[in-house]
Amino acid sequence: MSEDPWLNANEQRAWRSFLGMQRQLSTHLYRHLQREFGLSGSDYEILVNLSESPTGRMRAFELGEATDWEKSRMSHHLTRMAQRGLVRREPCAEDTRYADIVLTDEGRNAIAEAAPHHAANVRAWFIEAVGPERLAVIEEASDAVLTALTHHDNQADHG
Template sequence: MSQRRRVYPSAEELRVWREFIETAEALRAELAGRLQEDFALSPGDYSVLLALSEAEGNRLRSSVLAAAIGWERSRLSHHLGRMERRGLIRRVECAADSRGAEAVLTEEGAGAFRAASLPHLREIRELFVDPLTPEQIAAVGEVATTLRAGLERRRGRP
């Protein structure tokens, strides 16, 4: 009888999967709650502000921004509208192509991002880095890289 690969995860594999998912969600929720409470920023706001702060001229086409943060363009469009009403970004017609729009980081948005960044990074250290050994950090990095590569291969990306 040849050995067949199990079709379903074992009880132990499911336990590890559940621990992984629940812990990741608890970390995200804690970080999100702190960002919201301390700086009135959602994780989505922070992702947009980070991408724009790193972009040349603090501006990106909406399609490029959506790809950079892994969002659908319709979700991003609604989110940018809310951020624009709060003065964190502004949307302008794309200089190179009048059919597109660019999101531009405002001074208020840059200030909100700067104010939140160092405390947010300290919280990442407190909640994620400090509880782990350097070896565990390296192992988590390897696991994340392997999982992401597998997902990208399934999506047909190199």
Template sequence: MEPRWLSPEEQRAWRAYRDLGLVLEDALDQELRHKSGLSHLYYSVMVFLSEAPERRLRMTDLAEQLKIARTRLSYTVTRMEERGWVRREDAPGDGRAQLAVLTEEGLTALEQAAPSHVATVRAAVFDRLTPEQARAFGEACEIILAGLTGPDRPAFPADLPWRR
């Protein structure tokens, strides 16, 4: 069967998205490292934990929210524990599960990093878009994400990273 090649417009859109993802992730990571000593991944861990009840989440749930492999999350949390930003606790009623908990020091680090990070996101993305473009951008991202992670997602050769 002949592949359905991308049209020139689809190819342009795909390459713009691919390049944007790489450059934006790097820019956000550099900004956070320079201004607050956090990687973008550390910042993301702190955000999810700060929004969770009692600032704690099961490690498996946190890996799913971050869309990363559990082994990568475990390594990351270990590094964050060394800095006093996160601690692990055994999950009540489940001797095999652990919780990641955002400490007061971690919350303070997040609160100090957030204003600069939000300013960078705003300058890099939303200040360049009209309100209509921002709405369409968000809708397109949500549709694509649902198609890749929802019940009708395509079969991949390997399971999604956070399920490994």
């Protein structure tokens, strides 16, 4: 790590450009989900995880790990989604002390309707804007950042 904590002009421009792109892209994607399908970005994230599970069910802590959400945020959000009929809680077959979060038919229909439109928007606003050559560079750079974060977390865990 550099001794100088400050970013130079090039680094500052790149960082701010990345932050602006991430914020505006997320805002556009989530605004579309809300307006067209009545789903928040958080709803969509939960529905994707449940729909990709072979059984359409996961324990709340597994959803928390998949989304990197705090337990209280997950609990509150799942309650709101259950009230809207997108998910339901059922006793876990292996351990009745815990509940499984189950994708309902309404939740499955919601993700089936929204996902193709969401993917088309990701393609239009990100994939095609970036282009195939830069897409590979972004993937490589993203993987490098994720590796650095994992390394940092492992160091913090081990002292």
